[in-house]
Amino acid sequence: MQIIQNRRSFLTSAAAAGVFGFLGTTEQALAEPGPETTSVRLPRWIGGAYCWAGLYLAGELLRAEGFTDVRYVQGDPKVDQSVWIAHGETDFSVNYAPVHVSSIEAGIPIKVLGGLHSGCLELIANDSVDSIKDLRGKRVGVFDLDSAGYVFVALMAGYVGLDPVNDIDWIIVPNDETMANSFVEGKFDAFLGQPPVVQVLRPKKIGHTILNSTIDPPWSQHFCCMISVTEDYVNRYPVATKRVLRAIFKSADLCASDPALVARQLVDRGFVPSYEIALQTLNDIRYDRWHDYDAEASLRFYALRMQETGMIRSSPKEIIANGTDWRFVNELRRELKT
Template sequence: MCKSFRNVFSLVMVLALVAALFAGCGGSKETKPAETAAKAYNGTVKIGASSWIGYAPLYVAVEKGFFKKHGVDVEMQTIQSAGDRKTALAADKIQGMASTVDTQVMTQAAGIKIVQMLALDTSSGGDGVVAKKEIASLKDLKGKTVGLDTTGGASYFWFQYLLGKEGLSFNDIKVQSMTAGDAGAAFVAGKIDAAVTWQPWLTNATKTSFGHVLVSSKETPGVIVDSLALRKDFVDKYPDSVEGIVKGWYDAIEYMKTNPEDANKIMAKAMGQSVEEFTQSLPDVEFYDQAGNKTYFGTDGKKGLIYEVSEKAADLWLKEKLIQEKPNLDEMINGSFIVK
């Protein structure tokens, strides 16, 4: 082999080696973003919620950039009706919705596959049963007329839960179907014996000469709970974004503690209230931070209250024929993101 040929051959080998090295480096750089892209959503995650105080920290997380800090862009959409939220979720117009746990069960039963991955808040005095003063216990409601929203939802589920604990059922009382707000107004007007309602009607009832709060949600923590649920296909495909949403919520809860004045302004605006009105209603809810979520979801070895509440809701909705079949509850509850 002549010297010139060896030089050419050596040059070719060197170039081939360099090309291989660059290809290898390039391959490693491309692989990592591809893996990241497969786990994180590049678009805007849209979450539907009503103007309920329990969802207010979500707006803090958006306003203060906490979601973006954890790599996810979130847009809140005000959708007051739970039915409309379910419709939007089914059509993939939104990727998640905030609602009560019992309502999330209905959504799953309707064939809209969701995953509850974060507990937001529990009613802590915001809901209650008001009654005439001579009615001293739930058992005293036997034969009495009670105003109640019978179309399903948190009030209906909670009241059934209360009656069940006392060995009572709807057959023991006279139910007058009306919205929770109308029930409160009817009681204050002296038209019914009791009502399952919420604030401000609980306070208004105590201002009458004949009424009192028989029982409030403060006595049943963890039963009327709002959770954030995302479409199951979204959770399966974009776990990093789900984790980012959870961490953004935690940051918002912490910000509320350290910067209450600014946080309250943001939340009051989002709820369409004055800061004074908003702060007055804050004691009616308890927000779930990471510790609260860990307790509520529990572990594989010891499941938390969310499973019991979901089970009771599923049994009730099936009994009342508001759903056609019992949904897979284990599939729609995932507490793995709350501990990351």
Template sequence: MAELNRRSLLRTAGRIGTAAGLTALAGRGAWLAAEPFAGREAAVLDRELRIGYLPITDASALLVAHEQGLLQAAGLPSATPVLFRSWDALAQALSVGAVDAVHLLMPLALQLRLGKKVPLKVVSWGHTNGSTLTVANTITNTEQLSGTRLAMPAWWSIHSVLSQRLLREAGLRPVIGEPARPGTVELVLMAPAEMVAALASGSISGFAVADPFSAVAENQKIGHVHRFLGDLWADHACCAITVRQDLVDQHPQAVQALTDAVVAAQSWLGDHRGEAGALLTGAGFLPQPEPAVTKVFTRTQQPYAEVIKHADWAPERLGFSAWPHASYTTALVEQLRTTTIDGDTSFLPAQAADAHTDLVDDRFVTTSLQRVGATIAARQELIAP
């Protein structure tokens, strides 16, 4: 048995204290965390949990929780996760109840919950960092994006928020619904799976999206990382584990089992970065080439020394954190106020902190972290060009 180390558990909880008692148990290749799941023989839901996901590394915690038997061990058997190609399709599936749990863009979760009154709750973070602004090989500075088109996966995304900050810092104006001209950059929506091909064809100058698409573009030598978005906002949460409100209200034990399994999956990922890519591609969850997916989990700073501005933030590192910090949600609402969005933003609350209270239910992940001996620490939001 391999005991998880202190650093792994710190990464898992997201700036938390140490934890003890988690162990790795071999069996059909599955990794089981013994302590959180002791006495979980009885199922906590009368059917299988239905998971929806986009084929990106942001989904890793949910996918590993299923594939490594962690949900099953927690008393929550899960059906094979269902792949969706766009955020709109995934959000619609959650909205109508076709799936129970997803990893969802934090800004999109805000819009759905507060703006469209979709009955959902964020119950934990699934990861931190893991996104890039990737550009054509001919582009070496942000100013060269003037008069070109950049692809975004959704208007309500951290990708749009941070890309627009970067553009404005460079004296460029992001525009939506009008052709780019000198001094402006046209932002267009595009499904993540289409972005690499669009960059190769020259129809866009770059894209901001979750990995592994930057790694695919690099390996195919058609683009390069211009900035890691974690270099613009330290340890930001692109996506969060989000469930339907009725699951919280009617089956709280199932939500508890879900967050327990997510915390355990994050621990596995933190300790098995060299294996994660092969697991996710080998199981058929991620369709991208295994070398590209593995690259995301194992990146080091050295190849990106020229583009990283805040090396101490480790922006190239896909992190795994469960605790949904209120400071992040509050800062995100403030950032959305200054972001160009094709849609109504009037629902954003006057008091940004109110958004966290409405959107996030942290009771379950609090218990999950307590079960592994974790103590939660405050954090400071670091946002810089």
């Protein structure tokens, strides 16, 4: 586990200072009790995770919320970040909705608090595949059969009537290989792309998109990435939890309103290496959706799909009852209504 404490000033330009001044502590926040703790640990994926912009920019806003110890933690890059929060390495997590469902099913003590954004996934294929139904008998690349890539493609296949287990040839890509390179080399016919892979392949016209979660229903009608917190943190520090969530949502609003500024800040703060990819990712993703998409509906949708395909045994009702806490997002929607 690596902890990164960014000591450089976040406000590196007059424009950034003005924007973040405008996004400062709200009247509601000033009227609330101070946070029960001034420390919080958030996940960071060094050199990547372009779609975590809403989380990364929350750091400076958290200082306005009364936090003095804001740490971005890099866990073991060989495992999903759901393992980091399960092991107590981070207090919060931003992850795909189905990953949260799997964690709740496994009894991991987390609470999903709300959705962050929609639309960061594209199913990319070669010329032999024109639609998801065409995946019958085709090869799909995944890192393993527990990965988010497998889960999403299996759910998409099941949704159109395919049997994910028997109709698709799943090709396991070794950890030391990149999914994009393996696709270019012809090792499989399709794979699920996420930032920055999609943004790199698109201008090179490598493969084509057969499903875009930004625009293709029903996937576009739900959050792809959602925010969770450990049960221990939310139970001990409910005011702090709300303040963290408020900072993330205000950061998400900035991602939607000024993607160029956000992309520059992500690079200047060392969270991602490429301004161009960061800007394209921010333009592709819908960070404004937290205001009007129903987080519970999204989690229910994925839990039902996962139950139908045998990935989980719990019902959507049980998943929601055991692993969610919507009180903060409901308050913040009223408070930060635009």
